[in-house]
Amino acid sequence: MCNIPLLCIVGPTACGKTHLAVRLANEINGEIISADSRQVYRKMNIGTGKDLDEYSITGKQIPYHLIDIVDPGYHYNVYEYQHDFQLAYQDIVGRNKIPILCGGSGMYIESVISNKYRLDEVPVNDEFRKDAEKYSMDELIAKLKSYKSLHNNTDILDRERLVRALEIALYYDQNPLWYNEQVKYNLFYLSIERSVLRERIASRLTQRLENGMIEEVKLLLDSGVSMDDLLYYGLEYRFISQYLADMMDYEKMTSKLLMAIGQFAKRQQTWFNRMRRNGFQMTDIDTSLSDSQKLQIILSTINS
RNA sequence: GGGGGGAUACCAGAGCGGUCAAAUGGGGCAGACUGUAAAUCUGUUGGCGAAGCCUUCGGAGGUUCGAAUCCUCCUCCCCCCA
Numbered sequence: 001m002c003n004i005p006l007l008c009i010v011g012p013t014a015c016g017k018t019h020l021a022v023r024l025a026n027e028i029n030g031e032i033i034s035a036d037s038r039q040v041y042r043k044m045n046i047g048t049g050k051d052l053d054e055y056s057i058t059g060k061q062i063p064y065h066l067i068d069i070v071d072p073g074y075h076y077n078v079y080e081y082q083h084d085f086q087l088a089y090q091d092i093v094g095r096n097k098i099p100i101l102c103g104g105s106g107m108y109i110e111s112v113i114s115n116k117y118r119l120d121e122v123p124v125n126d127e128f129r130k131d132a133e134k135y136s137m138d139e140l141i142a143k144l145k146s147y148k149s150l151h152n153n154t155d156i157l158d159r160e161r162l163v164r165a166l167e168i169a170l171y172y173d174q175n176p177l178w179y180n181e182q183v184k185y186n187l188f189y190l191s192i193e194r195s196v197l198r199e200r201i202a203s204r205l206t207q208r209l210e211n212g213m214i215e216e217v218k219l220l221l222d223s224g225v226s227m228d229d230l231l232y233y234g235l236e237y238r239f240i241s242q243y244l245a246d247m248m249d250y251e252k253m254t255s256k257l258l259m260a261i262g263q264f265a266k267r268q269q270t271w272f273n274r275m276r277r278n279g280f281q282m283t284d285i286d287t288s289l290s291d292s293q294k295l296q297i298i299l300s301t302i303n304s
Numbered sequence: 305g306g307g308g309g310g311a312u313a314c315c316a317g318a319g320c321g322g323u324c325a326a327a328u329g330g331g332g333c334a335g336a337c338u339g340u341a342a343a344u345c346u347g348u349u350g351g352c353g354a355a356g357c358c359u360u361c362g363g364a365g366g367u368u369c370g371a372a373u374c375c376u377c378c379u380c381c382c383c384c385c386a
Contacts, residue, residue, distance in 0.1 A: 079339050107341050234342035264342055
């Protein structure tokens with residue numbers, strides 16, 4: 001049943017992902033799963049670029065998922081996303097519709113199309129623990145390395161952690177993912193020249209400020225969302241809340257924010273570049289192409 | 305009109321005769337990323353290169369073995385007194 005691949009539209013902020021994903025969904029009877037770590041929050045609309053009206057096209061509403069699913073103030077994370085994604089994905093596929101993943105949170109995207117971020121509830125394995133007592137630290141470390149490459153030292157700091165790490169590795173090795181299978185996917189990367197992207201970001205920022213983005217942040221604060229949470233949400237929420245708290249003037253706020261968004265966009269591109277280097281197949285779509293040309297590329301890729 | 309201060313690499317800003325291709329910060333560029341990822345962190349930043357060489361500190365001259373640093377003139381900016 002999972003022959004339908006997940007079509008992924010990815011790229012940096014302000015490159016037109018939603019616009020394209022909606023058109024694609026309209027074309028192939030698809031539904032959109034957002035991969036945006038901030039659009040999950042309700043009431044955070046302008047600052048996260050939610051653009052909900054973009055989801056209706058020629059009078060038709062394209063269904064979307066994983067947007068507006070938690071309240072502001074909550075700290076959502078990758079692992080919850082991984083879980084929520086599976087539910088949405090299986091729901092869509094179960095209804096014979098085509099899932100389209102669309103977003104710019106690289107880690108969220110990678111977490112659902114690779115098995116690199118697996119984190120199940122792993123039960124204690126007494127038998128294994130007893131057996132492990134017979135081996136030295138070095139032997140156990142060697143064994144752990146045979147299961148996975150160590151990305152840091154936290155797993156081998158002491159015997160207890162090491163045994164637990166091995167226990168988890170063993171469990172993963174012997175048990176399938178809680179969801180049935182690895183998601184098949186097709187990645188489409190919206191490529192855009194940095195300077196053009198910067199211009200887009202700048203004009204979009206001006207527009208958002210005119211559209212009441214500052215009011216939005218003020219409302220969040222008034223409704224009880226803490227300053228710390230807004231700082232944590234980053235970018236527009238971070239800088240605007242600092243401006244509202246008189247920590248910087250308007251001019252400084254806008255210039256720093258503009259810079260920060262630009263730097264963020266660069267990091268997003270770095271993430272996707274790395275995914276490509278690490279073997280993820282990616283089809284580039286030049287943002288300067290027309291909508292129909294872009295759709296053409298996607299359709300011909302998935303039909304071949 | 306008189307007096308004073310200043311012009312340094314993309315920006316801000318140190319340096320005030322040699323150890324200066326020039327501190328530091330910002331930006332830019334590149335990268336990392338396993339329970340905060342719109343976060344956090346790292347490298348790099350005149351040109352060509354292996355050593356090394358070449359062109360830089362507003363402009364033109366000068367002093368000196370040697371100048372971003374001292375002197376003269378010029379251009380522009382800021383402040384104060386008229």
